[in-house]
Amino acid sequence: MSDLLSRLSLQSVDSGDFEDMLAVRIDAMRPSLERVGRFDLARSRERLSAGFVVPFMHHIVIDGEQRVGFVTLKPEGSDALRLDHLYLRTGFQGRGIGEWVMRWAKAQARAQQRDITLTALVQSDANRFYLRHGFVLEGEEGVDLHYRWHADAEATC
Numbered sequence: 001m002s003d004l005l006s007r008l009s010l011q012s013v014d015s016g017d018f019e020d021m022l023a024v025r026i027d028a029m030r031p032s033l034e035r036v037g038r039f040d041l042a043r044s045r046e047r048l049s050a051g052f053v054v055p056f057m058h059h060i061v062i063d064g065e066q067r068v069g070f071v072t073l074k075p076e077g078s079d080a081l082r083l084d085h086l087y088l089r090t091g092f093q094g095r096g097i098g099e100w101v102m103r104w105a106k107a108q109a110r111a112q113q114r115d116i117t118l119t120a121l122v123q124s125d126a127n128r129f130y131l132r133h134g135f136v137l138e139g140e141e142g143v144d145l146h147y148r149w150h151a152d153a154e155a156t157c
Helices: 002-006 015-035 041-050 097-112 126-132
Strands: 008-012 057-062 066-076 080-088 115-121 136-141 144-149
Touching: 002 008, 002 097, 008 097, 015 041, 015 057, 015 066, 015 080, 015 115, 066 097, 080 097, 097 115, 115 126
Parallel strands: 080 115
Antiparallel strands: 008 057, 057 066, 066 080, 115 144, 136 144
């Protein structure tokens, strides 16, 4: 697995990448959304479109060319960064890639002296991932769970 992690990088996104990124989001989210009866192609497109902020988005890439997911980390107020998207294609989940991305996100937050906030779908496997990485549940709204990672609560990743 460490060999795989050494082959990872982040690449910039451009506005022409929307459809490819939508396909990644649908692939990653469909099982969780279906579990709560909320899968809808139009809603998936709408949600990604609302958060499609190219300057803060990165493709997660293996060997400089194979796109396996994407991440969005953008400012939210003066004290936090919002992890708006972290999606991996299903065949690449559970291989340490998400943890690699999380180390990057936490390093960005520490450098800016900000916390990280995010929202995850109730009943999503992602909830265990975020709890394992030090995120604290701060609230619940419908099918959404709101988390926060406090930069000053962890000395290292």
